[in-house]
Amino acid sequence: MTWVFDHLGLLGDLTVTHVYLSVLPVLLGLVIAVPLGWAASRWRPARAVLLTVSGLLYTIPSLALIVILPALISTKTLDPVNVIITLTVYTIALLVRSIADALSSVPPTVVAAATAIGYRPFKRFVGVEFPLAVPVVVAGLRVAMVSNISLVSVGALIGIAGYGQLFTNGFQLQFVTEIVTGIVATLLLALVADLLLQLIGRLVTPWTRVGR
Amino acid sequence: MLERNAAVRCCGYCLRQYRYDRRDLGVIEFQAVTKRFDDGTVAVDELNLTVDPGRITVFVGPSGCGKTTSLRMINRMIDATSGAILVDGKDVRQSDPPLLRRGIGYVIQQAGLFPHRTVLDNVATVPVLAGWSRAKARKRAEELLETVGLPASMAGRYPAQLSGGQQQRVGVARALAVDPPVLLMDEPFSAVDPVVREDLQTELLRLQGELDKTIVFVTHDIDEAIKLGDKVAVFRTGGILAQYDKPSELLARPADDFVSNFVGRDRGYRALGFLTASGLTVGEIASVRLGDTAGDARRKLSDGWVVVVDERKHPCGWLSADRLSGVDEQAAVDADLVLSGGSLYDTEHGSLRSALDAALSSPSAQGVAVNGSGELVGSVTADEVLRALAAARTAGEVPQ
Numbered sequence: 001m002t003w004v005f006d007h008l009g010l011l012g013d014l015t016v017t018h019v020y021l022s023v024l025p026v027l028l029g030l031v032i033a034v035p036l037g038w039a040a041s042r043w044r045p046a047r048a049v050l051l052t053v054s055g056l057l058y059t060i061p062s063l064a065l066i067v068i069l070p071a072l073i074s075t076k077t078l079d080p081v082n083v084i085i086t087l088t089v090y091t092i093a094l095l096v097r098s099i100a101d102a103l104s105s106v107p108p109t110v111v112a113a114a115t116a117i118g119y120r121p122f123k124r125f126v127g128v129e130f131p132l133a134v135p136v137v138v139a140g141l142r143v144a145m146v147s148n149i150s151l152v153s154v155g156a157l158i159g160i161a162g163y164g165q166l167f168t169n170g171f172q173l174q175f176v177t178e179i180v181t182g183i184v185a186t187l188l189l190a191l192v193a194d195l196l197l198q199l200i201g202r203l204v205t206p207w208t209r210v211g212r
Numbered sequence: 213m214l215e216r217n218a219a220v221r222c223c224g225y226c227l228r229q230y231r232y233d234r235r236d237l238g239v240i241e242f243q244a245v246t247k248r249f250d251d252g253t254v255a256v257d258e259l260n261l262t263v264d265p266g267r268i269t270v271f272v273g274p275s276g277c278g279k280t281t282s283l284r285m286i287n288r289m290i291d292a293t294s295g296a297i298l299v300d301g302k303d304v305r306q307s308d309p310p311l312l313r314r315g316i317g318y319v320i321q322q323a324g325l326f327p328h329r330t331v332l333d334n335v336a337t338v339p340v341l342a343g344w345s346r347a348k349a350r351k352r353a354e355e356l357l358e359t360v361g362l363p364a365s366m367a368g369r370y371p372a373q374l375s376g377g378q379q380q381r382v383g384v385a386r387a388l389a390v391d392p393p394v395l396l397m398d399e400p401f402s403a404v405d406p407v408v409r410e411d412l413q414t415e416l417l418r419l420q421g422e423l424d425k426t427i428v429f430v431t432h433d434i435d436e437a438i439k440l441g442d443k444v445a446v447f448r449t450g451g452i453l454a455q456y457d458k459p460s461e462l463l464a465r466p467a468d469d470f471v472s473n474f475v476g477r478d479r480g481y482r483a484l485g486f487l488t489a490s491g492l493t494v495g496e497i498a499s500v501r502l503g504d505t506a507g508d509a510r511r512k513l514s515d516g517w518v519v520v521v522d523e524r525k526h527p528c529g530w531l532s533a534d535r536l537s538g539v540d541e542q543a544a545v546d547a548d549l550v551l552s553g554g555s556l557y558d559t560e561h562g563s564l565r566s567a568l569d570a571a572l573s574s575p576s577a578q579g580v581a582v583n584g585s586g587e588l589v590g591s592v593t594a595d596e597v598l599r600a601l602a603a604a605r606t607a608g609e610v611p612q
Contacts, residue, residue, distance in 0.1 A: 117314065207328045
């Protein structure tokens with residue numbers, strides 16, 4: 001325990017990096033996945049292609065992706081961008097399906113009514129279809145967020161900061177306390193992030209909790 | 213007509229926007245309109261029809277007859293393959309669809325409300341789309357909730373918290389929000405139970421009495437069509453217009469076997485609904501008041517029956533000799549003793565159909581007649597109704 005208190009500064013820095021490296025890809029992934037999910041919900045061929053590709057992307061091992069990426073997009077091996085891009089790819093892979101499904105489940109009468117009273121397609125998407133898809137999208141975001149928080153640690157293997165450093169260091173030094181601290185910190189962060197997302201989800205969807 | 217408009221329950225904004233004679237607006241013309249879908253099915257075949265402004269026109273027919281397709285071509289939810297649809301002389305294809313649609317009210321099956329918006333925001337949707345400020349749109353929405361008979365306390369609720377009938381009222385309020393001259397209603401009452409449906413139909417007729425909209429209403433229910441329509445267009449499978457007429461004409465003179473089958477076997481009886489009962493003689497009727505004694509009731513029995521009325525003279529049922537047998541002479545007549553009666557015939561507004569129904573549904577074979585405020589005025593019998601019908605026939609009021 002004393003080790004933890006002696007290294008609060010380090011832990012704070014690692015937390016900031018870890019949060020940055022896991023949250024940013026979720027946001028980027030969401031922004032990219034929304035139009036892709038929309039396309040998948042709208043056109044049958046697009047759905048087939050997008051869901052197959054995103055399913056395949058998710059099967060690529062994370063370490064492999066992080067290591068290969070510099071060669072593909074000519075970044076430096078130690079650049080955090082590699083981690084961010086990798087995790088964004090995973091987020092997209094997870095979210096495209098949930099967004100496509102959520103949009104397909106919006107009642108057709110509601111969409112038809114929106115069109116019939118004069119919504120243009122873009123405004124209808126922003127004002128009607130997407131808000132109704134939010135509960136399912138939030139469920140997808142929670143999975144992506146937690147999965148990212150655990151995956152950021154992999155970056156430590158190629159020297160990217162984050163809680164993963166506690167594992168690599170602890171392993172090299174055979175120092176169990178540091179490893180346990182890393183595990184606990186990761187769990188806590190995942191828990192907090194999940195609760196926050198749940199809370200935001202509830203705040204933006206008041207209509208889902210009304211009784212008769 | 214402007215006075216008439218001023219009386220219309222309408223906000224200041226739209227009075228400024230629409231200072232014209234509403235009854236002349238909303239003429240819809242179908243000119244040789246055909247819709248052929250990609251798979252080759254002809255949904256609507258050379259439709260020629262003019263919808264009268266300020267009236268309710270009902271499109272009715274079996275499924276696959278093109279009634280809904282025809283409706284949806286008016287606001288370009290579906291585009292015609294050939295022919296033209298004109299609203300107030302302007303081809304709808306010249307308008308940008310979203311703008312066209314904002315100017316035409318639309319009520320869909322199951323209301324199609326936005327589940328994530330409150331009742332008030334649902335109703336305010338079109339004004340906001342049209343660029344009104346949110347405050348002004350909400351104020352307008354509040355007025356409309358009142359117009360369609362919903363309490364202001366519902367404004368903050370979500371659609372899931374409303375009954376089917378209430379949702380449908382919100383749907384109508386939403387369609388009326390920018391006071392469009394034309395209202396399209398796509399089987400709006402098909403998903404609610406029969407009692408609520410009847411309420412909604414009556415409510416629509418009441419609203420129409422105030423608003424004078426051009427309403428195009430689609431249904432597969434011929435009874436609904438006949439109740440609501442100033443004119444009814446009967447479609448047959450393949451998108452062919454079989455007959456376009458006033459409901460009374462449809463019942464009296466169906467154009468062919470298809471129409472006569474479609475309007476149903478009771479059409480002779482239903483046609484009575486369009487004949488006023490002005491020539492009908494209302495006879496004497498024996499009555500006692502609630503609280504009178506059983507002895508009084510026995511003495512007043514006529515042919516073994518007497519009507520019981522309450523303190524406002526509203527009929528509450530019948531007593532018969534059978535029913536009174538064994539009841540103490542001094543016992544008061546109370547609601548438990550009374551046999552419930554049949555339908556009532558309103559002498560001021562009723563038709564021959566309602567008079568006949570009152571007679572047929574009464575346990576004593578005497579229909580109970582009441583005046584406009586519901587007070588007992590006398591009796592009608594089936595024989596009397598038939599006599600009145602014969603008289604109307606002689607006078608040429610019954611279409612041959």
